[in-house]
Amino acid sequence: MTKPIIQTLTVVGVGLIGGSFSCALKAAGVVERVVGVDLDADNLALALRLGVVDEAAPSLADGVGGAQVVFIAVPVGSVAAVVAQAAPFLPPGCIVTDGGSVKGEVVRLCDPLMPEGVHFVGGHPIAGTEHSGAAAAFAELYRGRRCILTPTATTDAAALELVRCLWQAAGSRVECMEAACHDRIFAAVSHLPHMVAYALVHAVAGSAEGEENILAFSAGGFRDFTRIASSDPTMWRDIALMNRGALLEMLDRYCTEFTALRKRVASGDGPWLEEFFHTSKRLRDGIA
Numbered sequence: 001m002t003k004p005i006i007q008t009l010t011v012v013g014v015g016l017i018g019g020s021f022s023c024a025l026k027a028a029g030v031v032e033r034v035v036g037v038d039l040d041a042d043n044l045a046l047a048l049r050l051g052v053v054d055e056a057a058p059s060l061a062d063g064v065g066g067a068q069v070v071f072i073a074v075p076v077g078s079v080a081a082v083v084a085q086a087a088p089f090l091p092p093g094c095i096v097t098d099g100g101s102v103k104g105e106v107v108r109l110c111d112p113l114m115p116e117g118v119h120f121v122g123g124h125p126i127a128g129t130e131h132s133g134a135a136a137a138f139a140e141l142y143r144g145r146r147c148i149l150t151p152t153a154t155t156d157a158a159a160l161e162l163v164r165c166l167w168q169a170a171g172s173r174v175e176c177m178e179a180a181c182h183d184r185i186f187a188a189v190s191h192l193p194h195m196v197a198y199a200l201v202h203a204v205a206g207s208a209e210g211e212e213n214i215l216a217f218s219a220g221g222f223r224d225f226t227r228i229a230s231s232d233p234t235m236w237r238d239i240a241l242m243n244r245g246a247l248l249e250m251l252d253r254y255c256t257e258f259t260a261l262r263k264r265v266a267s268g269d270g271p272w273l274e275e276f277f278h279t280s281k282r283l284r285d286g287i288a
């Protein structure tokens with residue numbers, strides 16, 4: 001049996017990401033006890049019933065008091081507020097880490113909130129589904145998937161190493177990068193596509209005035225493309241706001257391409273359209 005590397009992990013936000021981290025580490029046998037904290041009492045009770053956590057803490061203060069590691073998996077706009085609220089109760093030597101999809105703002109806000117002897121390590125598992133809550137959690141979510149850690153020049157090396165070991169035990173391939181670089185990359189490959197999917201659903205639904213439910217006619221293409229528009233609205237509101245700079249750059253780039261496409265559709269420029277689609281297909285086919 002694998003030797004436990006931590007006794008108590010506290011997960012704040014026992015949803016898909018926090019719950020799956022707990023399940024994965026319990027399955028790997030690297031944590032003895034997981035304490036859950038969640039604003040939603042029903043979700044926390046469900047997490048306990050499903051065995052996603054071993055204990056449900058009545059408050060954040062109670063939940064973090066005995067933790068070696070605190071994993072924060074709430075919407076990114078709330079991470080710093082949770083850390084600030086937990087800070088007075090964090091025991092010396094404790095490591096705080098998160099799973100938020102935006103890193104620059106989160107690390108900038110959380111690092112200075114750490115009490116003496118407590119360390120913060122920013123993280124983002126590149127895994128997920130469009131489902132939310134403890135019921136969506138499963139131990140295999142992170143298997144074979146990347147996890148990005150975003151240490152700064154002042155991040156404690158031992159804390160970084162422990163967080164790396166935990167993600168590896170959960171099945172992830174861990175990579176470190178600067179928070180700003182992370183935010184630029186994920187604005188492009190994750191945040192922009194979600195914005196496009198949300199807008200596409202609006203555009204199509206809004207075109208249906210006077211018609212029967214047009215969305216009911218949607219086939220594979222629309223459904224595949226817009227699956228991610230079923231993702232949690234609060235989570236995506238926070239991501240859009242917290243990664244605003246990098247996201248705006250990508251939205252502008254997208255508008256430029258889209259405007260060019262519109263112009264060539266309007267002018268009936270078949271060769272241009274075919275070349276444009278060829279290039280997209282080649283790039284898309286090249287993704288492993």
Ligand SMILES: NC(=O)c1ccc[n+]([C@@H]2O[C@H](COP(=O)([O-])OP(=O)(O)OC[C@H]3O[C@@H](n4cnc5c(N)ncnc54)[C@H](O)[C@@H]3O)[C@@H](O)[C@H]2O)c1
Pocket residue numbers: 012013014015016017018037038039040043073074075076078082099100101102124125126127128129130131132133134232235239
């Ligand atoms: N879903 C994904 O695909 C995905 C992937 C990678 C990272 N993330 C990040 O992980 C984090 C959590 O996402 P999720 O998909 O697990 O969401 P989720 O909705 O499944 O879980 C979030 C949980 O946090 C709880 N919560 C919210 N505010 C809280 C607070 N202030 N204190 C305590 N609990 C609180 C909610 O009740 C909920 O149970 C987000 O920061 C998100 O950006 C999500």
